[in-house]
Amino acid sequence: MINIQENVLLAPLTSFRLGGQARYFVDARTVEELKEALEFAKEKGIEFYVMAGGTNLLISDTGFDGLIIRIKISEIAVSGQLVQVSAGTPLIKVVNFSAENGFSGIESLAGVPGTFGGAVRGNAGAYGTEIGSHVDEVTAIDGKTLEIVKFKNEQCDFSYRSSFFKKNKDLIVLSATLKLKPADATECKAKVMETVMGRTKKGLQGAKSAGSYFMNPKINGEQLLKEFEQEKGVAARGGVVPAGWIIEKAGLRGKKIGGAQVSEEHTNYIVNTGDGTAENVIMLVSYVKQQVRDQFGVQLVEEVNYLGF
Numbered sequence: 001m002i003n004i005q006e007n008v009l010l011a012p013l014t015s016f017r018l019g020g021q022a023r024y025f026v027d028a029r030t031v032e033e034l035k036e037a038l039e040f041a042k043e044k045g046i047e048f049y050v051m052a053g054g055t056n057l058l059i060s061d062t063g064f065d066g067l068i069i070r071i072k073i074s075e076i077a078v079s080g081q082l083v084q085v086s087a088g089t090p091l092i093k094v095v096n097f098s099a100e101n102g103f104s105g106i107e108s109l110a111g112v113p114g115t116f117g118g119a120v121r122g123n124a125g126a127y128g129t130e131i132g133s134h135v136d137e138v139t140a141i142d143g144k145t146l147e148i149v150k151f152k153n154e155q156c157d158f159s160y161r162s163s164f165f166k167k168n169k170d171l172i173v174l175s176a177t178l179k180l181k182p183a184d185a186t187e188c189k190a191k192v193m194e195t196v197m198g199r200t201k202k203g204l205q206g207a208k209s210a211g212s213y214f215m216n217p218k219i220n221g222e223q224l225l226k227e228f229e230q231e232k233g234v235a236a237r238g239g240v241v242p243a244g245w246i247i248e249k250a251g252l253r254g255k256k257i258g259g260a261q262v263s264e265e266h267t268n269y270i271v272n273t274g275d276g277t278a279e280n281v282i283m284l285v286s287y288v289k290q291q292v293r294d295q296f297g298v299q300l301v302e303e304v305n306y307l308g309f
């Protein structure tokens with residue numbers, strides 16, 4: 001039996017700590033509960049929106065006039081050579097569990113906050129590893145028809161921070177299996193620990209943000225690419241440069257509008273300094289995009305998802 005609450009403040013449920021109220025809110029702890037929640041939205045004739053860890057989400061100050069379904073289905077098990085994971089499992093738990101069971105491949109995703117389902121949907125990645133490369137099969141439910149469908153890896157259309165599920169808004173990831181390499185558990189755990197420590201050192205894990213705000217852009221101008229390569233001493237792979245580099249170049253490090261700021265530590269992070277609003281973030285993001293476009297002819301595209309705008 002699901003417990004649908006009314007007028008729930010969403011800000012505390014997001015890493016940005018921003019956002020107004022949801023008209024209705026429910027935690028779905030099983031697939032049956034999720035189905036019940038979807039039926040509720042259908043009966044009421046209201047929109048639903050799935051959120052999970054809330055770590056890649058900017059919710060408007062006016063909130064959402066529908067049903068928020070928070071995915072809390074959390075199960076993990078080894079099945080032969082595969083690791084089977086439900087969508088609401090925290091990603092760090094998946095990374096640790098895989099390492100402890102002697103499966104290698106996703107150690108460098110340690111410290112990417114949020115859930116497994118959120119990571120699969122957005123093809124989360126860090127230090128050259130993307131979750132999509134390790135997915136064997138995804139099980140998803142169509143939020144409108146309630147049909148459950150399985151997708152083999154090649155049907156998931158994984159690409160840089162994207163997937164078939166991101167492009168098809170009605171699809172909700174229920175679970176997925178990971179195909180990882182058998183390896184020495186002690187070595188896997190050491191790699192996880194090293195990754196976590198590296199991230200902690202950067203000092204951004206606790207910031208009120210949603211991680212990297214923009215996707216790294218592909219640059220067409222020869223001159224800009226040359227400047228990047230000269231400054232950094234590395235080649236821009238496939239003509240792609242870090243979004244943070246170009247934001248910095250536009251002179252926007254530390255730029256602030258209200259309580260939203262381009263992080264001093266990492267220029268691709270927009271942080272809520274504590275008294276920010278979602279509107280402040282939107283204004284700052286528009287300014288950053290406009291400056292980067294005007295100065296370099298580069299159109300930045302958000303990695304962060306929007307709700308209620």
Ligand SMILES: Cc1cc2nc3c(=O)[nH]c(=O)nc-3n(C[C@H](O)[C@H](O)[C@H](O)COP(=O)(O)OP(=O)(O)OC[C@H]3O[C@@H](n4cnc5c(N)ncnc54)[C@H](O)[C@@H]3O)c2cc1C
Pocket residue numbers: 015049050051052053054055056057071087111112113114115116117118119120121122123124125126165171172173174204205206207209210211212305
């Ligand atoms: C400090 C910090 C560091 C970060 N570092 C990284 C990084 O290194 N690499 C990286 O890739 N990301 C990073 N992120 C972003 C974020 O952690 C990832 O995008 C994460 O995978 C989002 O998962 P979530 O559960 O929090 O999703 P949410 O923020 O809850 O949702 C994000 C989007 O996914 C949808 N969604 C969530 N669950 C499901 C589901 N089961 N089915 C369908 N749709 C779903 C939501 O509707 C929403 O549109 C970082 C964020 C923070 C705050």
